[in-house]
Amino acid sequence: MNHATKTLYGLGAEFSSAAGLLEAAKKIYAHGFKKWDVYSPFPIHGMDHAMGFKRSRVSLFSLIGGFTGLTTGFVLIYYTSALNYPLIVQGKPYFALEPSLPIFFELTILLTAFGTVLGLLLLTLLPRLHHPVFNWDRFQRATDDGFFLVLEVTDPKFDPTASRQLLQGMGGTHITEIYQDPEEDPHPVRAEGIA
Amino acid sequence: MSHSPTPLPSAEKLRLESLGILPVLLPAVGIIGLLSAFIWGWISNPMQLAFSYLFAFTVGFTICAGALFWTLLHHALDADWSVLMRRILESIASCFPVLLLLFLPIIFLFSKELWHWMTTDLSTDPLLAWKSPFLNEPFFYIRCGFYLLFFSLAGLLYRNLSMRQDEDGDPRITLRLRHTAYGFIPLFVLCLTFAGFDWLMSLDHHWYSTMWGVYLFAGCAQSSMAILILITNGLVRTGHLKGLFTVEHNHIMGMLLFAFTTFWGYISFSQYFLQWYANIPEETWFFVYRNTGSWFWFSVFLVVGHFFIPFLLLLTQPAKRTSWRLCTTAVWVVAMHCVDIYWIIMPNLQLQESRHAGHVAATTGFHPHLLDLLTLVGVLGILGHTILWLLSKGSIFPARDPRLRDSLAVTNWL
Numbered sequence: 363m364n365h366a367t368k369t370l371y372g373l374g375a376e377f378s379s380a381a382g383l384l385e386a387a388k389k390i391y392a393h394g395f396k397k398w399d400v401y402s403p404f405p406i407h408g409m410d411h412a413m414g415f416k417r418s419r420v421s422l423f424s425l426i427g428g429f430t431g432l433t434t435g436f437v438l439i440y441y442t443s444a445l446n447y448p449l450i451v452q453g454k455p456y457f458a459l460e461p462s463l464p465i466f467f468e469l470t471i472l473l474t475a476f477g478t479v480l481g482l483l484l485l486t487l488l489p490r491l492h493h494p495v496f497n498w499d500r501f502q503r504a505t506d507d508g509f510f511l512v513l514e515v516t517d518p519k520f521d522p523t524a525s526r527q528l529l530q531g532m533g534g535t536h537i538t539e540i541y542q543d544p545e546e547d548p549h550p551v552r553a554e555g556i557a
Numbered sequence: 558m559s560h561s562p563t564p565l566p567s568a569e570k571l572r573l574e575s576l577g578i579l580p581v582l583l584p585a586v587g588i589i590g591l592l593s594a595f596i597w598g599w600i601s602n603p604m605q606l607a608f609s610y611l612f613a614f615t616v617g618f619t620i621c622a623g624a625l626f627w628t629l630l631h632h633a634l635d636a637d638w639s640v641l642m643r644r645i646l647e648s649i650a651s652c653f654p655v656l657l658l659l660f661l662p663i664i665f666l667f668s669k670e671l672w673h674w675m676t677t678d679l680s681t682d683p684l685l686a687w688k689s690p691f692l693n694e695p696f697f698y699i700r701c702g703f704y705l706l707f708f709s710l711a712g713l714l715y716r717n718l719s720m721r722q723d724e725d726g727d728p729r730i731t732l733r734l735r736h737t738a739y740g741f742i743p744l745f746v747l748c749l750t751f752a753g754f755d756w757l758m759s760l761d762h763h764w765y766s767t768m769w770g771v772y773l774f775a776g777c778a779q780s781s782m783a784i785l786i787l788i789t790n791g792l793v794r795t796g797h798l799k800g801l802f803t804v805e806h807n808h809i810m811g812m813l814l815f816a817f818t819t820f821w822g823y824i825s826f827s828q829y830f831l832q833w834y835a836n837i838p839e840e841t842w843f844f845v846y847r848n849t850g851s852w853f854w855f856s857v858f859l860v861v862g863h864f865f866i867p868f869l870l871l872l873t874q875p876a877k878r879t880s881w882r883l884c885t886t887a888v889w890v891v892a893m894h895c896v897d898i899y900w901i902i903m904p905n906l907q908l909q910e911s912r913h914a915g916h917v918a919a920t921t922g923f924h925p926h927l928l929d930l931l932t933l934v935g936v937l938g939i940l941g942h943t944i945l946w947l948l949s950k951g952s953i954f955p956a957r958d959p960r961l962r963d964s965l966a967v968t969n970w971l
Contacts, residue, residue: 407968452836460833463826 368541371494372514373525375534380406383509386532387412397514401504420481427477428470435469498540565961566801568952575795580945587938594931605928607667608906613932615898617940618656622749623781624649628715629745633738638809640964641801641954645788647719648947650712655943657705674762684763700755704748711741719955726957749774760905764843768828775824779817780894783887786810790884801965804878808969811877822864846904850922859900863893
């Protein structure tokens with residue numbers, strides 16, 4: 363492959379176990395790296411703590427969703443039953459808190475859930491169809507039995523040789539340079555096909 | 558991930574001397590409270606005494622029933638996190654023999670004052686006559702005996718077998734208790750529900766609510782979780798469970814307290830909501846009595862204080878992981894549980910008083926009486942002393958439970 367036309371994305375290393383990956387993540391975090399990630403076939407307990415994750419901001423989206431739902435519920439009920447079409451049913455008031463509460467509750471919950479999912483998608487930049495790590499052959503095993511750590515080249519701490527030695531020192535194997543997709547069409551039409 | 562096996566902690570005794578004046582204070586206020594309440598109340602106002610005493614008894618009963626529920630649930634679900642705290646729950650749940658004794662005055666002194674249906678002429682009350690195959694005195698007393706005997710036996714069985722496991726470390730005891738729990742949970746539900754029907758719902762015998770059992774149960778589970786939080790943190794603060802109890806245990810207990818706060822709100826709203834919607838006269842009077850005069854503000858306080866305040870206090874993670882914040886909320890929850898039971902029972906005193914005065918049954922508003930406080934302090938003092946005495950009999954945690962190691966290592970992956 364001609365790497366000269368491609369830009370480097372990062373440096374990947376494979377680890378033999380979840381525990382090895384966890385230890386490596388702790389050390390990478392201690393070294394002060396900012397742009398890096400780990401990949402494993404299953405969630406590893408304590409990994410978020412090892413990677414130094416702060417409190418997620420998803421709950422803010424949940425809160426906004428919840429308030430939107432509550433407001434929608436109130437406006438919906440009050441406008442339809444007390445303003446637009448007031449009708450006495452069973453001698454109950456046009457608007458009463460008792461029958462409204464389940465609807466407030468349901469709409470609050472529903473829009474909280476929507477807000478949470480939407481916030482999650484926004485914060486994780488999903489859905490995303492492709493990622494440079496897929497250019498690494500061994501990475502297929504991330505959904506089977508492979509544990510991977512990738513340091514990104516844009517991290518200020520990144521240094522091609524020092525970072526490679528660091529990953530090797532932590533027990534990383536198959537240390538590989540991962541390249542971005544080339545700018546040109548990744549699937550060029552073969553010349554003989556045209557002819 | 559591999560855990561290197563750490564040696565299991567050895568059994569730990571309750572050090573009574575570290576608890577200050579509490580071991581003396583509890584029986585003292587218990588006896589003084591009950592004696593003064595009985596002497597003063599019996600002379601001045603027997604009916605007030607009867608209702609105050611039923612209120613105090615019900616608060617104690619619900620907390621102990623909640624502890625029995627948590628013990629049964631722990632075993633039925635094979636839970637690991639709660640092993641460390643289970644001896645405390647078992648000790649609270651073993652207070653039922655004392656509650657059986659405390660129930661005797663209700664049967665022998667107060668039953669005619671408390672339950673209007675016992676003194677009502679059946680020919681004047683067709684609704685009661687229809688219920689009389691169930692709601693009659695002999696059957697009522699048999700049922701009361703059955704509930705309290707079942708609770709006593711269940712509580713003692715779970716504590717005694719757990720204590721025996723401290724001696725011999727036999728893991729089969731865990732299996733046996735788990736299998737027993739499967740049978741005991743339905744019995745527990747039936748006993749608690751029908752005890753609620755008999756002791757509280759029949760105070761106003763025309764009124765009925767099919768949610769009554771689960772409403773009481775929500776209060777039981779919530780208040781006893783709050784009591785468990787207070788006892789555990791109290792023990793930790795006096796130097797017990799050192800290195801064993803972690804913030805993760807507080808977090809789990811806080812989550813369960815939060816869950817049952819919400820559950821209580823959900824159930825109590827559902828009960829009110831259904832009766833408000835259906836608008837059937839026999840049903841709505843329960844709430845009409847409690848929305849009259851100053852009882853209205855009492856009811857509002859109950860809704861805000863029993864649901865909204867603990868809900869907000871427990872919502873965030875730090876609230877559950879900070880000992881003093883969790884304990885403050887737990888104290889508030891226990892206090893609001895007393896308010897809840899007071900709200901259930903005390904309007905019936907005013908109904909009885911107005912009936913005896915020859916008026917139509919009606920409530921006159923919230924009038925607290927010193928006897929309420931004296932009986933409550935008395936019953937809780939005696940139960941508190943019993944719990945301490947039971948705790949001091951053996952290790953304060955099940956030292957040889959096969960799941961103890963899991964309980965010590967419990968983590969909430971945040």
